[in-house]
Amino acid sequence: MAMLIGIAFYLPFLIFGAFPYNTKTNTNPNELSQLTEDIDSIDFYAMNEFLPSSPEEIQKEIDAFESWEGGKCRFCHAVKSDDRDRMAPTLYGIFGRPAGVENNYTYSDALINMKDNGLIWTPETLDAFISDPSNYIPDNRMRVQGIKDSETRKLIVNYLMRESKPNIGE
Numbered sequence: 001m002a003m004l005i006g007i008a009f010y011l012p013f014l015i016f017g018a019f020p021y022n023t024k025t026n027t028n029p030n031e032l033s034q035l036t037e038d039i040d041s042i043d044f045y046a047m048n049e050f051l052p053s054s055p056e057e058i059q060k061e062i063d064a065f066e067s068w069e070g071g072k073c074r075f076c077h078a079v080k081s082d083d084r085d086r087m088a089p090t091l092y093g094i095f096g097r098p099a100g101v102e103n104n105y106t107y108s109d110a111l112i113n114m115k116d117n118g119l120i121w122t123p124e125t126l127d128a129f130i131s132d133p134s135n136y137i138p139d140n141r142m143r144v145q146g147i148k149d150s151e152t153r154k155l156i157v158n159y160l161m162r163e164s165k166p167n168i169g170e
């Protein structure tokens, strides 16, 4: 029985590269402000204003982010501050954030190294990452095939621009 429970916990790791029910603090506020020192004045979410806003376009973004034919991102990632934690780090407030700093998730060494090398998530770096995750960050644990279609990647980036904007003060 204990073994069965053990396997039940280990399975998600094998399949998705993630542990369920993780609570962990990865970065304290001091380290975070040091890491973002150079870009503190940039409001990445200001781009929001320039996103196309027709209902059709918004639906296309949702499909790109959520659907099985699209990026499947939703399957593993939370986006809003009050989303339940999923098996991967949340993407809430992702733009302008260093790689590998979100709490309640145990990152791979690969992601931690990228943090130490100064990788910041921007529309450009995120696009590059999802176009070929294992090439952009070798040995990372996001088991996702690259999204080759640049239009789909753009829709995903726009979705995150719109949906992951942090609430003031958080």
Ligand code: HEC
Residues within 6 Å of the ligand: 016, 017, 018, 071, 072, 073, 074, 075, 076, 077, 087, 088, 089, 091, 094, 098, 099, 100, 101, 102, 106, 107, 108, 109, 110, 111, 121, 126, 130, 139, 140, 141, 142, 143, 144, 147, 156
């Ligand atoms: C099968 C589950 C899964 C899917 C689907 C998935 N991810 Fe991930 N993602 C992960 C895991 C696990 C990590 C952490 C990787 C590590 O620690 O090496 C991660 C990490 C990330 C990171 C870095 C987060 C940070 O805090 O540095 C970003 C950005 C990201 N994913 C975006 C996306 C986007 C956009 C999509 C959709 C195209 C997507 N992911 C689809 C599991 C997934």
